[in-house]
Amino acid sequence: MAFLSAVFWGIVVLSLLVMVHEGGHFLAARAFGVRVTEFYLGMPSRYKVYRKSRKYGTEFGVTPILLGGYNRICGMEGEHDDLLAPCFAIVQREGRVSIGAVARELGIEEERALALLVTLSDWASIRPYYDAEKGEYEGQREWPDSFEALARDAAMLTEYDAGHDFSQPGSTGAGESRPIASDPSEALAFERSHTYLGKGFLKRIVILSAGPLVNLLLAFLIVTAALATVGVSTVVNSNVIGGVAEGGYAQSAGLVAGDAIVKVNDVSTSDWVSLCDALDGVLAEGRDFSVTFVRDGRETVASVDLPEGERVEFFGIDAQTRMVPLPVPDAAAAAWNYGVTVAKFAIRLIIPQHTVETLSNTSSVVGISAAASQAAAAGPLDLVLFLAMVSMSLGVMNLLPIPPLDGGKIVIEIIQLVIRRPLSRRVQNAVSYIGLAFFLFIFVFALRNDLVRILPQ
Numbered sequence: 001m002a003f004l005s006a007v008f009w010g011i012v013v014l015s016l017l018v019m020v021h022e023g024g025h026f027l028a029a030r031a032f033g034v035r036v037t038e039f040y041l042g043m044p045s046r047y048k049v050y051r052k053s054r055k056y057g058t059e060f061g062v063t064p065i066l067l068g069g070y071n072r073i074c075g076m077e078g079e080h081d082d083l084l085a086p087c088f089a090i091v092q093r094e095g096r097v098s099i100g101a102v103a104r105e106l107g108i109e110e111e112r113a114l115a116l117l118v119t120l121s122d123w124a125s126i127r128p129y130y131d132a133e134k135g136e137y138e139g140q141r142e143w144p145d146s147f148e149a150l151a152r153d154a155a156m157l158t159e160y161d162a163g164h165d166f167s168q169p170g171s172t173g174a175g176e177s178r179p180i181a182s183d184p185s186e187a188l189a190f191e192r193s194h195t196y197l198g199k200g201f202l203k204r205i206v207i208l209s210a211g212p213l214v215n216l217l218l219a220f221l222i223v224t225a226a227l228a229t230v231g232v233s234t235v236v237n238s239n240v241i242g243g244v245a246e247g248g249y250a251q252s253a254g255l256v257a258g259d260a261i262v263k264v265n266d267v268s269t270s271d272w273v274s275l276c277d278a279l280d281g282v283l284a285e286g287r288d289f290s291v292t293f294v295r296d297g298r299e300t301v302a303s304v305d306l307p308e309g310e311r312v313e314f315f316g317i318d319a320q321t322r323m324v325p326l327p328v329p330d331a332a333a334a335a336w337n338y339g340v341t342v343a344k345f346a347i348r349l350i351i352p353q354h355t356v357e358t359l360s361n362t363s364s365v366v367g368i369s370a371a372a373s374q375a376a377a378a379g380p381l382d383l384v385l386f387l388a389m390v391s392m393s394l395g396v397m398n399l400l401p402i403p404p405l406d407g408g409k410i411v412i413e414i415i416q417l418v419i420r421r422p423l424s425r426r427v428q429n430a431v432s433y434i435g436l437a438f439f440l441f442i443f444v445f446a447l448r449n450d451l452v453r454i455l456p457q
Contacts, residue, residue: 010369016216018069024214035074035160046139056161075195085184095177096148215395222388227331248316263292367450
């Protein structure tokens with residue numbers, strides 16, 4: 001049951017936070033008019049349940065591989081090719097065309113023709129056509145033999161573009177011929193303007209950073225609201241015991257939570273401060289002493305036996321506590337300071353001399369799932385605060401300057417701005433592989449930490 005609880009709450013917490021993260025990317029992309037074809041909870045799979053939005057054309061759904069989530073924001077894959085415009089014109093003219101036909105008309109190899117068609121598909125300018133008679137099906141590993149034009153309204157808007165209206169005269173359906181009347185380069189520029197690539201530097205940065213920033217904002221709001229409404233645990237200055245440690249000297253003396261200690265030897269104790277001072281004195285001496293306590297209105301004297309001549313650090317009692325709400329500005333400041341602490345921890349991961357030391361305090365999805373289960377068992381407040389903690393960590397980690405994280409993609413955008421040309425897909429992929437190797441190392445190290453903590457020794 002403990003295992004099932006950890007799996008359940010791990011999926012709930014991580015899925016919710018991934019949805020929030022991807023939702024930030026989605027909203028930013030749509031706000032700038034970028035096409036988004038898919039929004040899924042779970043990793044890509046041919047098995048999925050979804051609903052297609054009439055307004056955005058986006059498929060909103062879930063897959064059985066609940067290990068994250070993703071958006072398909074158009075224009076984040078593929079490379080520029082001078083033949084994109086004529087290729088787009090061919091598909092629009094024919095309505096549906098094979099890879100081989102495109103290659104022959106453009107006088108190029110089929111491999112390059114496929115790359116052109118895939119890039120245009122990534123832009124949601126055309127789409128692959130799966131022919132059931134050839135045994136093709138959506139979700140297969142290989143690209144199909146043919147691609148087709150999308151349904152477009154009179155203004156050439158697709159279902160993924162805001163303001164489309166297929167009821168207008170002059171609209172065409174998917175797979176129908178719609179020859180480009182203007183210059184193909186102008187038509188391609190129109191398509192590119194609805195993609196991530198077609199937006200300016202600042203808009204691309206906003207799209208990339210929106211996911212992590214939404215995670216950070218969610219965590220900030222949760223922590224601020226919790227501290228301002230529920231508050232923080234504060235020690236009550238009372239001589240009444242709040243708790244007794246298992247196996248401690250206090251328990252051996254017969255003390256229980258709720259007892260009021262009124263004397264330590266002959267020293268009167270009327271509050272927690274005076275009680276701690278009196279106990280510190282006798283524990284430092286390492287001699288046996290007595291405590292006088294009141295329980296149910298009756299005063300009792302108990303003897304405490306200590307190791308002869310040895311200094312004892314703890315008596316084994318806890319103070320009473322109560323929750324004190326913070327003013328909203330103080331709560332917000334505390335939430336901000338927590339975020340700064342998390343950011344400092346994450347930054348130490350990428351500082352070589354601190355990497356291993358920092359990794360010793362990390363957890364993988366296994367540890368997060370176990371902690372989520374424990375938080376859920378402790379109550380709604382603990383679960384919500386745990387959600388905020390993970391959301392803060394997820395937001396900060398994604399802003400690290402390591403591809404393929406959002407922060408790494410932002411760094412690539414900055415480099416391209418400085419050198420005034422796009423980095424090749426080969427270079428970007430190579431850097432991403434290095435980043436993935438680093439995070440695989442982190443995952444293995446964190447998983448080892450979790451197994452050491454969770455498994456019995």
